[in-house]
Amino acid sequence: MKNFILSILTFGLFACNNITDKKSLDNETANESLIQIDSSYVDTIAITKDNLTCDFDRFLKDPKIPKLAKDLINNKAKNPSDNEPLDYFDKLKSKDIEEREFYFRAITNSYRIADGAYSEGLGYTAKEFIQNYPKDFTSFFDNKSCFTDSDLEIWANILVLEFAIDSDGEYDKPIIDQFINKLKSNCKECSSTQKETINKFGLTLNQKWKEYVKSMN
Numbered sequence: 423m424k425n426f427i428l429s430i431l432t433f434g435l436f437a438c439n440n441i442t443d444k445k446s447l448d449n450e451t452a453n454e455s456l457i458q459i460d461s462s463y464v465d466t467i468a469i470t471k472d473n474l475t476c477d478f479d480r481f482l483k484d485p486k487i488p489k490l491a492k493d494l495i496n497n498k499a500k501n502p503s504d505n506e507p508l509d510y511f512d513k514l515k516s517k518d519i520e521e522r523e524f525y526f527r528a529i530t531n532s533y534r535i536a537d538g539a540y541s542e543g544l545g546y547t548a549k550e551f552i553q554n555y556p557k558d559f560t561s562f563f564d565n566k567s568c569f570t571d572s573d574l575e576i577w578a579n580i581l582v583l584e585f586a587i588d589s590d591g592e593y594d595k596p597i598i599d600q601f602i603n604k605l606k607s608n609c610k611e612c613s614s615t616q617k618e619t620i621n622k623f624g625l626t627l628n629q630k631w632k633e634y635v636k637s638m639n
Contacts, residue, residue, distance in 0.1 A: 476568040481524045494528040502540055507532040508547050514558060526562050526569070533576050536583075545584030548577065553601065556609040560616035560623075571622070578626045582634050593635040598628050 478495055481487050490506050493499035513525035529548075536544050552559045559577075562569050585597055602624035609620060 476520075476523055476527065476565075478520075478524050478527070480520065487524075491525065491528045494531045495524070497531060497534070499532070499535055501535050501537045502532065505540055505543050507540075508543050511547055511551050514551065514555075523562065523565065523568055530569075530573055530576055533580050541583050542587070545580055545582075545587070548580045549584045549601075552577070552581070553604055553608065556605040556620060557612045557616060560609070560612060560619040563619045564613075564615055571626075574619070574623055575626055575630075578623065578630045581627060582630050585631060586634060593638065598624070598631050602627070 482492055482495065488506065490499055490502060491510065494507065507529055510525040510529050514522050514529075516522050516525075529544075532540075532544065563574060581601075585601075588597060589595055602620065605620050605624075606617070609617065612620070
């Protein structure tokens with residue numbers, strides 16, 4: 423069942439170039455398309471350099487920074503066959519705020535090129551990170567000039583990959599509400615802005631999940 427769902431989601435990701443019916447998500451950042459392929463669903467967001475309003479030059483010029491991370495920032499990366507981007511989650515705990523933002527952007531951009539094997543690891547690791555460190559996750563969106571609602575949608579899409587596996591075809595389970603309640607429980611020390619981000623993330627995640635479930639029925 424896992425392989426079947428991942429195959430559907432992965433095929434949808436690489437079929438996005440054939441979709442012409444797109445709607446504007448944001449005037450400056452992204453386009454979203456709803457893909458229907460053999461009753462499958464995947465929501466993709468085009469990522470361009472226009473997304474990058476953070477200054478990552480320091481890291482892009484640093485020879486010690488992994489080449490794949492730089493390629494992900496510049497949207498030149500191919501499928502990470504060795505799951506390297508999953509290691510970047512450790513960087514999200516760095517004391518250097520700019521370093522955290524750099525790797526958060528790299529992980530975000532990796533969704534666009536995720537295949538079946540990597541997408542499974544990405545979905546699982548992202549879910550664990552957000553659930554255990556909701557304050558860290560939401561803090562990235564405090565910087566509106568760096569991460570936008572379009573990026574929040576990408577992370578919702580990433581989690582749909584994992585929830586599709588967790589549900590094992592039982593789509594009536596309240597897994598999204600349970601997950602968001604867990605975030606709120608773990609984010610009692612979050613600022614009002616960060617709590618607002620959790621609420622927004624919950625609404626977006628519920629919408630994406632309902633669309634996915636509808637496509638599978």
